[in-house]
Amino acid sequence: xxxxxxxxxxxxxxxxxxxxxxxxxxxxxxxxxxxxxxxxxxxxxxxxxxxxxxxxxxxxxxxxxxxxxxxxxxxxxxxxxxxxxxxxxxxxxxxxxxxxxxxxxxxxxxxxxxxxxxxxxxxxxxxxxxxxxxxxxxxxxxxxxxxxxxxxxxxxxxxxxxxxxxxxxxxxxxxxxxxxxxxxxxxxxxxxxxxxxxxxxxxxxxxxxxxxxxxxxxxxxxxxxxxxxxxxxxxxxxxxxxxxxxxxxxxxxxxxxxxxxxxxxxxxxxxxxxxxxxxxxxxxxxxxxxxxxxxxxxxxxxxxxxxxxxxxxxxxxxxxxxxxxxxxxxxxxxxxxxxxxx
Ligand SMILES: [Cu+2]
Numbered sequence: 001x002x003x004x005x006x007x008x009x010x011x012x013x014x015x016x017x018x019x020x021x022x023x024x025x026x027x028x029x030x031x032x033x034x035x036x037x038x039x040x041x042x043x044x045x046x047x048x049x050x051x052x053x054x055x056x057x058x059x060x061x062x063x064x065x066x067x068x069x070x071x072x073x074x075x076x077x078x079x080x081x082x083x084x085x086x087x088x089x090x091x092x093x094x095x096x097x098x099x100x101x102x103x104x105x106x107x108x109x110x111x112x113x114x115x116x117x118x119x120x121x122x123x124x125x126x127x128x129x130x131x132x133x134x135x136x137x138x139x140x141x142x143x144x145x146x147x148x149x150x151x152x153x154x155x156x157x158x159x160x161x162x163x164x165x166x167x168x169x170x171x172x173x174x175x176x177x178x179x180x181x182x183x184x185x186x187x188x189x190x191x192x193x194x195x196x197x198x199x200x201x202x203x204x205x206x207x208x209x210x211x212x213x214x215x216x217x218x219x220x221x222x223x224x225x226x227x228x229x230x231x232x233x234x235x236x237x238x239x240x241x242x243x244x245x246x247x248x249x250x251x252x253x254x255x256x257x258x259x260x261x262x263x264x265x266x267x268x269x270x271x272x273x274x275x276x277x278x279x280x281x282x283x284x285x286x287x288x289x290x291x292x293x294x295x296x297x298x299x300x301x302x303x304x305x306x307x308x309x310x311x312x313x314x315x316x317x318x319x320x321x322x323x324x325x326x327x328x329x330x331x332x333x334x335x336x337x338x339x340x341x342x
Contacts, residue, residue, distance in 0.1 A: 002286055004035050004322045007338060011036050027052040028142020029064070029116040029160040038075040040328050041087065041122035043068070049116065050142075056220060057138045057147060059114040059164055063105055067155070067177055067187055068093045069121040077246060077332055086123045087329075092179060092187035099188035102202075105175065107167040108194045114138070115175075116162045117155055122328035125156040125280055125301070126177035129205030130191060133173060135163035137212060141297040143289060144220040151209025154180065156282035158299040158326035161212075170195060174202040180280070217295035225291050225312035229270035233261055237283075237302060237325070238276040239335065246333050248277075248325065254334025261323070261339045263315045272310045275302040281330065285339070287321040288313045299326055315341045 001022045005011040012018045033045035047064050069089045095103040107113055115135075117128060129135075129152035136147045139162035153161055155177070170193040179185040190202050239248030247254055263269050271290075275281055284299040290313035292300050302309045324336035 002321070004286065007320050007322055024050045026050070026143070029118060029139060029162055030142055031066075031118050031120050031158070031160070033120065038077070038122075038328060038332060041069075041071050041075040045120040047116070047118050047120075056144050057114075057136075057164055059112040061107070061111060061113045062116070063113060064116045064118065065094050065103070065175065065189060066096075067117065067119045067121055067124075067126060068096075069124040071122075075122070077329060086181065089124070089185075092121075092124060092177065092185060094175070094177065094187045094189040097189070099186060103189040104192050105189060106192050106194065109167055109170050111167045113165045113167060114162060115165060116160065118160045119155045119157055121157050123157070125154060125180040125282070126187065127180055127183065127207060127211070128153055128155055128175075128177045129207050130165060130175045131173035131203040131205045132169045132171060133165050133191070134209075135165055137217070138162050138164055140217050140219075140295055141289070141299060143296050145295065146218040146220065148212070148216045148218075150212040150216070152205065152207050153212035154301065156280060156299070156301045156326070157328070158282055158284045159301070165191070167191075167193065172196050172200045172202045174204045176205050178207070214292055214295050214300070217293070219291070219294055219296040221296065222294065223289065223291045223296060223312065223314055225268050225314060227268070229312060230267040231263055232270040232272065234272045234274075236274055236276055237281050237335065239330065239333065240277050240279055248330040248333045248335035250335060250337050253337075255324070255336035258334070258337055260320075261337050263339055263341050265315055265318045265341055267315045268312060269315055270310060270312050273302050273308065275304055275307045278304050279327070279330075280304055281335065282326040283309075283323070284326045285313070285321065285323045287317055287319070288315075315339075318342060
């Protein structure tokens, strides 16, 4: 039921239907989307929330904030690619709303609100903060972590964080998601206290306090990946070069002309990635969570300019699994591989 066309299922043709059936486990904050061509950037994307039976944190409200970069025209690979370019987005949305007509989170002083941030964008990484409030991160990619207080965090394509906000500072505050590539470009929702005047312009976050680092995250349920891995892949992420601006590769190979990465069931697999390019790559593995340091996630940012990230996972589900950059334009310009687990 993983949905990758040609790999785990045939695409659903126009006029056809297909029923997805799966066990709703593990609980967490997810997104669902088309994996065909550039349909994700035409809006075929949405949140999927699997509620926990007994969350490790307490809260009064549970609100999903879904971020999307809104393209009013038909996407094409050339417009969204190359030397750090993004498609001509008309606006950045939270729950389908532009900053001038924002989605509002209504709170009363003393409440604790769980906010589930999901980045369903095709080509935008955000820097997220809330005016006048810290956030306590409780889940990374839907999986529980020891609560950690931060002023802001980065959220790249495909990533999710759940945070708790303590409503202890009455007023009208901006929940702001600034595009990392251009902090003038923002998505915005509003945190509105019941007794505050709604006519006030929301106060914005300063982004001057601590930003979450992956090292701050401690999974409540770490994977069994201690010790020496059974298999290691050392992968170079490249692309966007002057001569070939529309080609993005893993180890010099552009999907679909790329060899599968072969693994065996039960193995502890380690993947090291080095980013030789000038752009951020949110790398996503299908069908598994992986461990980075003490965090358990399914999508991880590999920073530009020789940034390095290593993740470990247990190959506990035989089959073919897609592994790719979650920037839609990088994915469709070759930055993908298949893991074949036998
Ligand atoms: Cu990428």
